[in-house]
Amino acid sequence: MNDFPILTVLWVVPLLGAIGIAFGPRGVIAKQAALVVSLATLVIGVAAAVQFDRDGSGFQLEETHTWIEAFGVHYALGLDGLGLLLVLLTVALVPIVVLAAWNDSPDDECKPWFAWALALEALSLVVFLATDVFLFYVVFEATLIPAYFLIGGFGRAKRSAAALKFLMFQLGGGLVLLGSVIGLYVVSADEGSPSYLFDDLQQLDISTSAGRWLFAGFFIAFAIKAPLFPVHTWLADTTEQATPPTSVLLVCVLDKIGTFGMLRFCLGLFPEASEWATPLVVVLALVSIVYGAFVAIGQDDILRLIGLTSLSHFGFITLGIFVFTNQGANGSILYMVNHGVATAALFLVAGFVIRRRGTTLISRMGGLEKVTPVAAGLFLVAALATAGLPGLSQFVSEILVLISAFDYRWYVGAIAVTGIVLAAIYALWAYQKMFTGPKDAALDAEVSAGGEGVVDLGRRELAVLAPLMLALVLFGFYPAPLLDVANPFSEQLLEHTGVHDDGPRVPAEAAHDGQSEDH
Structure with a gap:
């Protein structure tokens, strides 16, 4: 156990930054402070990753302190492979989002957005680090506060209604989850000494009927958060009304809590x-x-289109989780990371184009490729990544999930494959309509008048997108660093479930090492 509480520092820094910005001066200094704090959080996250032992099992860098002794509640944090990848995704995306939102609001009105964004980062990090179920539940619900204000306070005309719909769905899921959290206390108390520590709860002898009821409460809450059909209807309304940087925080960070919870708590x-x-x-x-x-x-x-694509992607992630194979679990974990990168890129490029055209309607963006070729090219790369093009990172995730789906039932894999075919259709259709399709009359007028208002991406926008594009290509050709972190967690999880996976291991080196040790 490390004496320095690096995991606590990891989430306290953005929280203090959010408070400082909220009560600090207005203007550009608020933006600058948000960027500095988000970069500092990134550095701390990388430092935690450096201390993480990829070959180790269980939680590392643990911090445990008694919180409410009578109920067995602890302030307990820990890091495993699953948590590490999602922590790194979060701390990497927030500085990018801060830069992307730099000019979304006038300097004297931007302070609240940056403060809420850092608050959401801090609470999301605690969710991914919590090893006490009660602590997890409290912060799981607390994330709704900054998310609600990010949606309702910034965006388009119907943002208030979208924020309310988001909140109602999430609160409903939280109430169901609360019932299961209370149920865990009853079960652990019956065993002798109540405890919400994850490791203690794993040792409980939960009856079949109780386990299934408790599972239902957790799963429903996580299915809403992810989201999963049929409790998904808040998603498209939210992404349609929120600003693109807000949608990145919601879909690429906050919604990952749902699939994270399925792996961590359901299984x-x-x-x-x-x-x-x-x-x-x-x-x-x-x-x-x-x-x-x-x-x-x-x-x-x-x-709205990008929001609906994420419903499809979360279906892939959930499928990989519940087929109970090493490849499926690893594919789902990688999918969470790669979806976060690709969808963030898609939202942000779309946002930059929307600022230039003054509309979100695809039908009014035709012919943009001639005046914004760089934006068109980067949008195409991000769109093809979401469609699972070989050579880009999401392809690796989808292949692993599909292999596990075919191993589970051939017809399950066959149905899932249609999602990739449909993804190619919506990705190429959107690109063609926005960038290479018939020219919009208003755009023609602007171009003939000198092209004012329709210019290609600037240096700040390219700086925002460059790391995302690099990650899409790098992890498409070399996913080993992600797999090396995810695999020990997946192996340990499958061992705990008691399901024997006869399929090949990912990465393959892990299987070879295990065989050599057996011999």
Whole structure:
């Protein structure tokens, strides 16, 4: 155990930054402070990653302090492979989002957005680090506060209604989760000494019926958060009305809590119930994959279209989780990271184009390729990444999930493959309509008048997108660093569930090492 509480420092820094910005001076200094704090958080996150032992098992860098002794509640943080990848995704995306939102609001009005963004980062980090279920629940609910104000306070005309819909869905899921959290206390108290520590809860002898009821509460909350069909309807409304940087924080960071929770708590605490529920969950995942991709085709609002594509992607992630294979678990973990990168790039390029055209409607953006070739090219790369083009990072994730799906049932894999076909259709359709399709009359007028208002990406915008594009290509050709971190967690999780996976291991080196040791 490390004497320096680096995990506490990791989330306290952005929280203090948010408070400082909220009560500090207005103007450009608020932006600058947000950027400095987000970069400092990134440095701390990288420092924690350097101390992390990739070959180790269980939680590392742990911090545990008694909080509410009578109920067995602790302030407990720890880091494993799953948490590390999502922590790094979060701390890497926030500085990018801060730069992307630099000019979204006048200097004297921008302070609240940056403060809420840092607050959401801080709370999300605690969620990914919490090793006490009660602490997890408290922060799980607390993330709704900054998220609500980010949606309702900034964006388009119907943002208040979208924020309320978001809040109602999330609060409903939180109430169901609370019932299961209380149920865990009852079960642990019956065992002798109540405790909410994750490691203690894993040792409980939970009856079959109790485990299935408790699993249901956790899964429903996480299905809403992810989201998964049929509790997904808040997603497209939210991305349509929120600003693109806000949508990045919601879809690429906050929504990952849902699939993170499925891995950590559903499979980690209720393996029997998770296996029992697998047929139903697989059906819901397949419906999400096909329905999300199908409905995205032909959407005229680009931000709504991107939101619906994420419904399809979360279906892939959930499918990989519940087929109980090493490849499926690793594919889902990689999918969470790669989806965060690709979808962030797609949202941000779309946002930059929207600022130039003054509309989110695809039908009014035709012919932009001639005046914004760089934006067109980067949008195409991000769109093809979301469609699973080989050579880009999301392809690796989808292949792993699809292999595991075919191993589970051939027809499950066959249905899931249609999601990739539909993804290619909506990605190329959106690109063609926005950039290479028939020219919009208003755009023609602007170009003939000198092109004012329609210019290509500037240096700040290129700086925002460059790391995302680099990650898409790098992890497309060399996913080993991600797999090396994810694999020990996946192996340990499958061992805990008691499901024997006869399929090949990912990465392959892990299997060879295990075989050599056996011999």
